[in-house]
Amino acid sequence: MMTTNQTSQGTITAVAANFLYSLLFLFGLLLQPLSGTQVASWRVLTMFFSLVLLVTLLKQWQHIFDYLKTLKNAKEWFLFILPTPILGAQIWIFMWAPVNGLGLEVTLGYFLYPMIMIVVGRFFYNEDMSLLQWVAIGCAGFGIAYDIFQYGAISWATLFVCLGYPPYYLLRRYLAVPPITGLISDLVLLLPVVLVALYMNDGFEVAIANHKLWYLLPLLGIISTAAMSLTMIASRKLPVSLFGTLCYLEPIFLFIFSIAILDHNVEEGSMLMYSMIFIALLIMIADSALGYMARKRDDRLHGYNEPQVGSFPPRRRLKNRRIKGVLAAHRFRKIKKYQQKIDKMTRKIEALHLK
Secondary structure, eight states: OOOHHHHHHHHHHHHHHHHHHHHHTTHHHHTTTSOHHHHHHHHHHHHHHHHHHHHHHHTOHHHHHHHHHTOOSHHHHHHHHTHHHHHHHHHHHHHHSGGGTOHHHHHHHHHHHHHHHHHHHHHTTOOOOOHHHHHHHHHHHHHHHHHHHHHSOOOHHHHHHHTTHHHHHHHHHHTTOOHHHHHHHHHHHHHHHHHHHHHHTTHHHHHHHOTTHHHHHHHHHHHHHHHHHHHHHHHHHSOHHHHHHHTTHHHHHHHHHHHHTSOOOOOGGGHHHHHHHHHHHHHHHHHHHHHHHHHHHHHHHHOOOOOOOOOOOOOHHHHHHHHHHHHHHHHHHHHHHHHHHHHHHHHHHHHHHHO
């Protein structure tokens, strides 16, 4: 059952993640003279080291290994590795686009991505949608259709973003991959690729020659790791429709940054599209607020536990096997620990008898 408390935690986590992501959008400017591709490579590299430090401090390595042991066949390993190139490509375009004049196009992709998540949740996983959600999607869809009619096409960067992330989260959810486990596995697999890219594009030499990069690059890794970890935690705590709604916060920040800081201009013909998308966003926020207040009222009056919305649940058999495998590993470690204590006490008793 998905409780109201879990929903609240997921909401706070999603808001924090979206704010951190919006800050990363500006790092391409701060890290010049690095190119967009070099910044993306450094982001993966610094994320890897900061996440390794975090996992070590939290003593989570055993949990990661426990999960990996539950992957029993080639199909499960393939589905586990398959999302990694998707994440790598999304990291690249997010850092590359702002410094190459495609900041607004990527922002539009992030506007469309939550809408696609909501549609996927409705038609593929039977999530219920309220009337306001239908109205919001209709408004956003009308704005996008008008823009396509006006200009005859939609940017490849927009499609790259909005069609890329949904498969990543769906595959991760299908295998019930813990957030940290999935993220650090992705970074380990991407590490050889980014090292070769930095070596071939002189990324190491540029970083060493510019002193400001010595503190900005570690900061890039810390913020990136925090944002991605919070996003994956939120994606598991929230129903897909609510998770998709909260993701609208990130493109709002990206849109503001693109206009105010990156000096990108919105074409006059696209103003209707952005207006309709903002209206859709306001409707979705209002719908989420009304739903939250209704749940709180039901909790107070009837002691009602919020039912879990059908949000990409992994197969029950697969999930139960994951849980059993992890619990068995924990029991084995506890038994081994207690056995060591018993052996130690036995040796002390024997030593006393000898005396």
